[in-house]
Amino acid sequence: MSRQDFGPAGFTGPAPELGITNPTAVSAGPETAARLAANLASSLNPEPASSPTLDPALDPAPAPAPAAGLEPNDAQNAPNLGPPGLNAPNPNIIPDDDPSRRFCLRWPRLLARFVSLYSKLYRFKVLGYPEDLAGPAIFICWHSEETTLLPNCGFTRGHIMISRSRDGDILASVVKKWGYLVSRGSSSKGAVAALRSMRKAIDQGDNLILAVDGPRGPRRVAKPGAFYLAAKTGRPIYPVGAAVSFAHVFKKSWSHSRLPWPGAKVAAVFGEPIRPTLEDLAKPVAEWVKALTDGLTLATNQAEDYLKNWP
Secondary structure, X not given: OOOOOOOOOOOOOOOOOOOOOOOOOOOOOHHHHHHHHHHHHHHHOOOOOOOOOOOOXXXXXXXXXXXXXXXXXOOOOOOOOOOOOOOOOOOOOOOOOOHHHHHHHHHHHHHHHHHHHHHHHOEXXXXXXXXXXXXXXXXXXXXXHHHHHHHHOHHHOEEEEEOOOHHHHHHHHHHHHOOOEEEEOOOOOOHHHHHXXXXXXXXXXOEEEEEOOOOOOOOOOOOOHHHHHHHHXXXXXXXXXXXXXXXXXXXXXXXXXXXXXXXXXXXXXEOOOEOOOHHHHHOOHHHHHHHHHHHHHHHXXXXXXXXXXOO
């Protein structure tokens, strides 16, 4: 007796795994029936399978236990806990003993020293600095004058707000070497946190230095933050204008920053104070901006006039 169908009518798939080597010809004797029954019982109640053999190409070897005395997160001393390359050193991290890392840590200090020495190559004159300050003040300038004023105005012992940008990272590292204090933020990013930091600095008695047309312009149009801060704290604003006889202008930068050439004449004028009150905060913001812009324009014009009559 032979048969091919082992399931319901119409089933034409392969024969089930019952230990039959040739499903097309099966003997119907007692021995065959017993063997079929045993195979069927084992398929319905399988014994626990033994651990499968791992294919080294697909299944990595199990990780060894951590060495005694090591913390699981000890990245430097822990043994290799995975496939080759899992615990390899990160190529993006420069080792502490690498000369390039030491240079990266030192170069802001070297740049600050170089700029300080370079500023000795041109003549710098300060006019109108308020010697009789009764408390902290807010000094404002244009972004284009930072490279001229900051290396030479460390005597203000000011607290500077610098934008959270890559250029800001460099500037912050440098000005700290000149003795300034730094808060990070700008009118476009981190403004609230920066204003709080500035308010705290004033409460501690520190002067503030703000480039009021940053961080991305428009050029020589003030942002209202300094006006608001002065009104809230009751501290005066001193606009600082600068004029340079001849300088290199970085025309690709939005601010057109200037770097005086050796032998140049530079005049820095601290203009008349602007004293906002809490009542002024009820005025339109456009009037705040106009007050700051007009004050800086007047101080810059005074510096240019002095430059024309340099003694």
